[in-house]
Amino acid sequence: MGTASPAELVEFAVAIIIAYIAGVFAAYYLKRRFSHRVKRDHLDFWIGVMRILFVLAAIAITFPPFFDAGLILVLWILIGSLAVFALSGQKVIANAVAGFALMYERPFASGDFICVGETSGTVVSITLFATMVRTVRGVTVHIPNDQVYTTASSNYYSNVARRYDYEINIRYRDDSERAVSIIKEVLDSFTFVLKNPVPEVFVSDFAQSSVTIMIRVWFPSVWANTKDDVSLMTALLPQLKAAFGKAGIEIPFPQRTVWFGNELHKKGADD
Amino acid sequence: MFGRYEGDISYTDNFVTINLERSAEIPRYVRSCCGERVEKVLSFGKGTIIINPVEPVNLPLPLTRLLEIAFPATALLPQSEQQVFLTFPLEIGVFLEAGGDLHVLDTFSRTPTKYSLYGSPGAGQITRLHQSRMYGKIPAVDRFSEGVLALTLKNTSAETIEVSHAVFDSNSMHIFYGEYVAMTAVMEVYSPMIARTSVDERITVSGMTPCIELYMAHRIPAVHGKGHLMEFGVASSRSTCPSWAD
Numbered sequence: 211m212g213t214a215s216p217a218e219l220v221e222f223a224v225a226i227i228i229a230y231i232a233g234v235f236a237a238y239y240l241k242r243r244f245s246h247r248v249k250r251d252h253l254d255f256w257i258g259v260m261r262i263l264f265v266l267a268a269i270a271i272t273f274p275p276f277f278d279a280g281l282i283l284v285l286w287i288l289i290g291s292l293a294v295f296a297l298s299g300q301k302v303i304a305n306a307v308a309g310f311a312l313m314y315e316r317p318f319a320s321g322d323f324i325c326v327g328e329t330s331g332t333v334v335s336i337t338l339f340a341t342m343v344r345t346v347r348g349v350t351v352h353i354p355n356d357q358v359y360t361t362a363s364s365n366y367y368s369n370v371a372r373r374y375d376y377e378i379n380i381r382y383r384d385d386s387e388r389a390v391s392i393i394k395e396v397l398d399s400f401t402f403v404l405k406n407p408v409p410e411v412f413v414s415d416f417a418q419s420s421v422t423i424m425i426r427v428w429f430p431s432v433w434a435n436t437k438d439d440v441s442l443m444t445a446l447l448p449q450l451k452a453a454f455g456k457a458g459i460e461i462p463f464p465q466r467t468v469w470f471g472n473e474l475h476k477k478g479a480d481d
Numbered sequence: 482m483f484g485r486y487e488g489d490i491s492y493t494d495n496f497v498t499i500n501l502e503r504s505a506e507i508p509r510y511v512r513s514c515c516g517e518r519v520e521k522v523l524s525f526g527k528g529t530i531i532i533n534p535v536e537p538v539n540l541p542l543p544l545t546r547l548l549e550i551a552f553p554a555t556a557l558l559p560q561s562e563q564q565v566f567l568t569f570p571l572e573i574g575v576f577l578e579a580g581g582d583l584h585v586l587d588t589f590s591r592t593p594t595k596y597s598l599y600g601s602p603g604a605g606q607i608t609r610l611h612q613s614r615m616y617g618k619i620p621a622v623d624r625f626s627e628g629v630l631a632l633t634l635k636n637t638s639a640e641t642i643e644v645s646h647a648v649f650d651s652n653s654m655h656i657f658y659g660e661y662v663a664m665t666a667v668m669e670v671y672s673p674m675i676a677r678t679s680v681d682e683r684i685t686v687s688g689m690t691p692c693i694e695l696y697m698a699h700r701i702p703a704v705h706g707k708g709h710l711m712e713f714g715v716a717s718s719r720s721t722c723p724s725w726a727d
Contacts, residue, residue, distance in 0.1 A: 368603075369602040369603050370598065370602060370603075370605055370606060370607050371598045371602040371605070371607065372602070373602075399593075401541060401593070401594045401595060401596065402596060404596055404597050404598050404607075405595050405596070405597040405610050406597045406598055406599075406610075406717065407598060407602075428598060428602070430544050430545075430596055430607045432544055432607075433542065433544060
């Protein structure tokens, strides 16, 4: 069937080995040159692509001499691969396509804190078929790429700073200007509240039982790295409550004043 | 406090206490500062202890490697050059040198930390912010809280540019100590949006000792001499710095 001589087979094998070694050296060079500029998983992906191209180039160069022998084999491999893809179902292909799309568009990278549907956590890896996310509870969740790509996702690390909005209620009898001033002092003394953008603190609403004060502050994304903002709540809110307590400003409870149409008269008051 | 210690250490001031008794049964390094206490056991009590200022971007967390110094707005005339003196916050590093190895034993600071955002949330950078007065001569500072930065402002453009902050990369910081802690830096302003800052490896005042920086101790290969390119403006749009100057 084939016309490839032993020498041509050796040439083919040597070309593959040379391509492999060249790929190793090129990968080493690229890692040294770009590892501090490009995220690790992206770099690994493109190094993998480059090494495959090296091997394909070696095959392309040495393939013609034993074309007759290899043609049927290659055709069988292609047909077999297509059959495997077809049999394994549409989902696998969809996941692979979504994987390529994620690697190309890069909405997030390993190490980022993301939220996809009901799952939130740190991206461990992005492979061709799935994205691995480690939740804040230490559970690693395997999300098919198809699902990641078609579901609305949030990346909490894509910007270096994030804004948090909080509402604090005080009693009507408390001095709101003083409360605003106290909040600003607490924010100013708190290390992780960014000085710029300047925190915004203002009276935002007159509710049924309280005056609402809105707080808008910016934090470094890397520090405030969880969706439920635990770092922030445990660090900042107790300080605000303590400062209010020291100043005699209280957070009110809901209350309602009832007026009677026919007012009751105290006995003896009308006498 | 700053220097090399081959023997015991016993240092106390109003803010910091450092103790090391090498001849003790279990030699311990003990440091107290601002309500925080650190205690570490040193095997056999050997090695040299080095205490000196380090690049001030490590505490309380190494969130950034950039130090931003905000100062009163200064109008720089076209093609002009002016030297000013600013202050910068101090962080103090304690190193254990033994067998050719340099180990970071402790870092502490008496200066409270505040972070800021230089640029936009999408493309900007988190910085450790320090607000400084501006001086025409070397100011008197608390040697263990603040250092003195001799900053040469160069306007290389053809327009008058207002400058009110400078951002420095800690990977190319060179700090010296003597009577006071010092850095010498240059800020070349190319436009209202772009400037380059770099910290000089040499100090203009003789008799000062170069510090061991943390990036040296961690053996981080740093690119020296390139400095930091400020791409998001040289003047604050909002006032984050004091408006007074000496």
